[in-house]
């Protein structure tokens with residue numbers, strides 16, 4: 066229950082409607098037809114507001130997320146480096162990250178731990194949780210302004226992500242790299258600028274460097290990394306000590322440092338989480354809703370829930386420039 070009480074710190078529950086472009090319809094209309102008919106408005110909504118919600122169409126087709134991005138064009142992306150457990154549904158639609166119900170999934174920019182990421186994400190709500198389970202979103206420009214000097218330091222130094230894939234802890238390398246073949250892992254890693262090292266007992270360790278920030282259209286820095294998700298301070302204190310004692314501080318399942326190898330202090334990560342919490346807008350789902358966001362305008366996450374929650378997600382249009390260009394410019 067405590068997890069739900071903590072929602073008191075987030076903004077008013079209907080606040081998200083002030084931030085998204087809302088297109089409403091009814092169940093007699095096909096959501097994809099509606100999107101095709103209003104494509105200009107959707108593109109404008111994404112360009113000017115960064116988030117579009119289609120509500121009332123009651124979409125049930127499991128591939129709706131991918132098909133809705135197909136309407137906008139740009140090609141669908143595979144989730145090539147899964148950092149979290151999720152399943153393929155059909156085509157290029159996936160389930161949203163399958164973390165335990167009681168856990169909050171921190172706000173993040175999708176794949177910001179890589180130097181290429183999807184520009185747009187579509188979420189399709191199929192089953193709505195009995196309680197909680199909102200997809201949290203936060204305006205990246207506002208978060209970035211609030212982070213101040215913390216953001217400057219990340220922008221200057223970048224981030225190094227280290228992962229140690231050990232059987233039974235976190236997700237296995239076979240899932241993360243979508244192969245059983247260690248040689249293929251090495252080739253995928255090399256192709257993506259990752260340093261891969263095999264430790265005894267088929268334990269894989271990877272490290273790679275990525276941006277701490279990207280630039281907005283006008284040159285402002287935008288927070289664009291997942292250091293706050295990977296940093297070891299996310300692990301509860303007793304587990305952190307146990308993992309450190311068992312494997313050594315340099316072989317934790319996941320961790321992040323500044324790109325120069327220096328430690329990111331715990332209190333910096335704590336401040337980042339505090340700022341993110343202050344900017345959280347929980348999207349209260351209705352069955353059949355489709356939410357499309359610009360991954361460089363809105364972060365996303367998930368609040369804890371009770372009951373059954375089914376949300377599908379798809380990603381489109383690869384972006385690998387460290388600059389945000391106008392959407393559909």
Ligand SMILES: [Fe+2]
Nearest residue numbers: 173174175365
């Ligand atoms: Fe995500």
